[in-house]
Amino acid sequence: MPSSSLLIRLPALSVVDLVGADATAILHNLTTNDVKKLTSESPNRFGLETFITNVRGKCLGHVVAFATENGYRMIGSPGVIATADSVSSMRQSQAIAEHADRYTIREDAAPVIRDEDLAAWMVIDGNEEPAQTTPSPRMTTQDGIDSYRLPWVKSGTLFLLPVETAPEHPSVIAERLGVESDSLVAGDENDFHAHRLAAGFPWFGIDLTDAHLPQEADRETQTISFTKGCYLGQETVARLDALGQVQKKLVRWKLSGLPAGTQPEADDKLRAQDAAADAKPVGRITSVGRINDQGEGLAMGYARRSHFEAGSVLAGSRLAEDVGEVTYTAEVLPPVRGESPE
Incomplete structure (x- = not known):
């Protein structure tokens, strides 16, 4: 780790846990990537970036998904999208939860919104020069703390910690990383977005909305499986792939x-x-x-x-x-x- 890294308290993210015996079947039916590949059996497990699409193949959400012991965790931007009446709006987490509920009939699967329970902290290493590649998603559990390597930045770690213990978080994070607290330089949301742009990662609600098709984000290799089988909106996504460029x-x-x-x-x-x-x-x-x-x-x-x-x-x-x-x-x-x- 560099001699100093940025420590940034992010606004509440969209964090949705989909839990239950049938969570795999439900999430598979709603996402563009092959979430059946995910496993929770290792303390150091990989994740998948994916879109959650509606029946028209538009992007209802954009998250990184990880398998957990009782289902899946989806992490994404706060994201604000218009509701069906175009008068009010909702966070990405609420839209995902309502979407999952709508397509769960008798299955054992329930979405749980965790936005307000978890404080989001990002530790960012390196500079803001444009990236050529970004890391593959990874979730690590150590000393009872979950941390996430995400393609949001070129090099960095996301920590989601209980919001009620927020004053303790900087020292907890420093200890978890094995560094001195003063080596973590306080940054702000503008710093995060500057690094995000260097990594080329779109922020749902800003760069992407529910008006866009998945291929318009130019992240097919990271987010779309063309062999996984049926899911909501697949016909539109597959037809666009067959026809060529957007x-x-x-x-x-x-x-x-x-x-x-x-x-x-x-x-x-x-x-x-x-x-x-x-x-x-x-x-x-x-x-x-x-x-x-x-x-x-x-x-x-x-x-x-x-x-x-x-x-x-x-x-x-x-x-x-x-x-x-x-x-x-x-x-x-x-x-x-x-x-x-x-």
Whole structure:
């Protein structure tokens, strides 16, 4: 571990435990990945990143799933999605729980939302340079503490600890990692998202919503099994795979040419480099990382099919103080792939 690492208290995540004798059958029927491969027999067990899809094949949720002694644990972003009436909204955990309930008839399976019971702490090592690969999910139990290696960042560990003992958590985590407490530097949510962008991980509710199809996230190798058998929404996912590429895809951009103090924002539009100012956008930003003193940084968002290959360059514009409207460039970076499971 580096001499110092960031310790970040994250807002409550979506944590759903699906428990019961038939939990495997229910989760298999609702997810894009082959959760039947998961096992709880080892104290050091692997997990699977997966989408939870609705009957139309849209992304109702995006989680990393692990087998537990009495079922499965699903961990994801807080995520907020619109309800059916489009007036109110719900957290990702609530949407997943209601979805599982809806498709459980006589089976022994029950979703349990753990969001408010568990405090989420992320320890992050390394820098924010763009990653080429991210770790495969892994859950480790040691000294009665569960920790999770997730593809959310290039190198780091998630701890979920009882919320009622939160003041003790930093020292507990330091002891669990075998380091001095002062080697864990306090970070914040902005630090987490900067590292998340470097790892190319989409955050449900920000970069992905229930309006998107799984393939639009460009994470097929990490999240979709095309051989697992039937699940809700499979027909749409399989048909899209058979037909070929989607019309838009989530990409990472390397931003360049931004004047000091200028920061793109979510929902900013990007156009082809030589396009007229009134030309139709071919890209839309969903997340922005830190911009350095050289006017460079990372962003994530959707590019149209004509511009989502690595190396494609788009142009954006922002109003800069004392300068007026300025143009910057956004170059598509290669996609981040997951490590092969150990």
